[in-house]
Amino acid sequence: MSSNEKIALENLAYYRERNRNKVYAAVVALFSRLVETQNITKREIAYRLSKEPAQITRWFSGPSNWTLDTVSDLLLAMGAELDYKDVQIGQRISHVRPHPLLQNEPNKVVWIKPKEPCKEDKVRVENAETGTTKRPLLVRVG
Amino acid sequence: MPRSPDVALRRALFMTHELYEATHGPYSSDTETIRYAALQAQLEVFIGDAVVASSYLKPLSPRNKGVWEIKNKRPKPSLRVFGLFASRDVFIGTHYQPRPSLGGFGTPMWKEQIRAARYEWRQLFGDTEPLIGDLDEVISGAVYV
Numbered sequence: 001m002s003s004n005e006k007i008a009l010e011n012l013a014y015y016r017e018r019n020r021n022k023v024y025a026a027v028v029a030l031f032s033r034l035v036e037t038q039n040i041t042k043r044e045i046a047y048r049l050s051k052e053p054a055q056i057t058r059w060f061s062g063p064s065n066w067t068l069d070t071v072s073d074l075l076l077a078m079g080a081e082l083d084y085k086d087v088q089i090g091q092r093i094s095h096v097r098p099h100p101l102l103q104n105e106p107n108k109v110v111w112i113k114p115k116e117p118c119k120e121d122k123v124r125v126e127n128a129e130t131g132t133t134k135r136p137l138l139v140r141v142g
Numbered sequence: 143m144p145r146s147p148d149v150a151l152r153r154a155l156f157m158t159h160e161l162y163e164a165t166h167g168p169y170s171s172d173t174e175t176i177r178y179a180a181l182q183a184q185l186e187v188f189i190g191d192a193v194v195a196s197s198y199l200k201p202l203s204p205r206n207k208g209v210w211e212i213k214n215k216r217p218k219p220s221l222r223v224f225g226l227f228a229s230r231d232v233f234i235g236t237h238y239q240p241r242p243s244l245g246g247f248g249t250p251m252w253k254e255q256i257r258a259a260r261y262e263w264r265q266l267f268g269d270t271e272p273l274i275g276d277l278d279e280v281i282s283g284a285v286y287v
Contacts, residue, residue, distance in 0.1 A: 009172055010179040014145055017183035017216075021191070029193045032285035060287040061197045064215040089148060096150035096190075099231060138234070138266060139162040141143070141155045141185065 024063035026082060027074050031060070034078055048077040101140075145182055149190035153231040153281060158262055161223070161235050181221055181238075184214040188233055188281075196277055196286045202256055203248070208272035209259045210280070215241075224259045226272035227280045234272075236262035 034040040042056040049056075059070060075081050144151075157165070165182065169175045187198060202209045202224075210233070212223040220241035225234050236259040244251045263272060278284040 010167070010169075010175045011145075013176040013179035014183045017180040018146065018186070020216075021183065021187050025187075025191050025193050025195070028195045028197075028285055028287050031287060032193070060195075062213065062215050087148070089146065092148040094148070094150050096152055098151035099154045101154040101232065102151040138156045139159055141157055141162065141189070141235075 020063040020066065023071055023082070024066065027071065028060065030075070030078055030080055040078065045074065045077040049073050144186045144189055145179075146186070149186050150192075151189060152192070152283070153189055153233070155185060155189050155233050155235065156228075157235040158237065158266075161237055164238065165223075177217055177219075177221075180217060181214050181223070185212065185223065185235070188212065191283065193283050193285050194277075194281050196284065199277065199281070201277075202252065206274060207256050207260060208274045209256045211255075222255075224255050226259060226263050228267070229273055230280060231282055234263065234266070 031040070031045075042060065043053045045051075046053040046056045056074075059066065059074065071082070165178050165185075167175070167178065169178060188194065198213060200211055200213070202211060208226045209224060210226065212225070212233075212235075214221045214223070221238055222241055222244065223235050223238040225236050228234050237255075239251075239255060244255070273280055277286070
């Protein structure tokens with residue numbers, strides 16, 4: 001991303017949502033681990049934060065109303081805080097093995113068309129065809 | 143493909159053409175732009191996140207129909223993307239609706255979403271049934287909250 005360009009509105013909105021989801025995922029993952037290792041409950045978290053259990057349930061239903069204070073409180077109630085590390089966009093090193101359906105040309109939109117109707121048939125992935133006039137029925141997003 | 147180059151490709155998400163066009167622009171206003179850019183990021187949680195919470199992806203009732211909803215609550219209006227699983231970690235998004243249009247759970251509008259999703263599924267897969275199961279059976283990295 002060039003530092004001389006204004007950031008498009010859709011990118012701002014996209015990365016804001018992405019950030020909210022990352023934070024939510026971190027908190028939820030921690031909660032899940034502590035449920036397994038320490039049998040922690042939402043009721044205990046509520047008690048530690050002087051909140052009603054219903055509030056904790058609402059918080060865990062999604063990051064929509066979370067503030068930075070919400071994040072801090074939930075993590076502290078679980079004996080943790082987040083360790084923030086910046087990563088330049090596009091330079092993250094991923095060790096994740098792509099899903100088998102995404103291993104070939106993962107950044108290419110793939111049009112998926114079913115074969116001619118057949119009771120036993122299943123959809124097959126076909127390479128994108130440029131200039132096709134037939135509208136595809138499925139688009140691979142990721 | 144995911145908007146961010148940093149989205150890991152853990153799971154495969156497919157959409158009907160109509161759903162893709164509706165959620166990927168071009169848009170007629172800044173409000174729409176913001177709304178659907180947020181939805182894109184939310185859908186990419188399915189593709190790339192190591193952990194997928196039960197709050198994110200829920201089965202519709204009756205569960206034997208195999209229809210699921212992905213929630214995206216903000217910004218308003220809250221949206222729901224509906225779809226079915228072709229196999230574990232492979233989601234077929236069929237359509238979406240603004241949450242306010244659906245009314246209370248169990249109402250005819252919710253049943254209509256199941257019918258619409260199953261219809262789209264049959265157009266693509268005929269008699270083949272979708273994957274039916276609990277969250278941790280249909281996706282990897284499921285956590286219950």
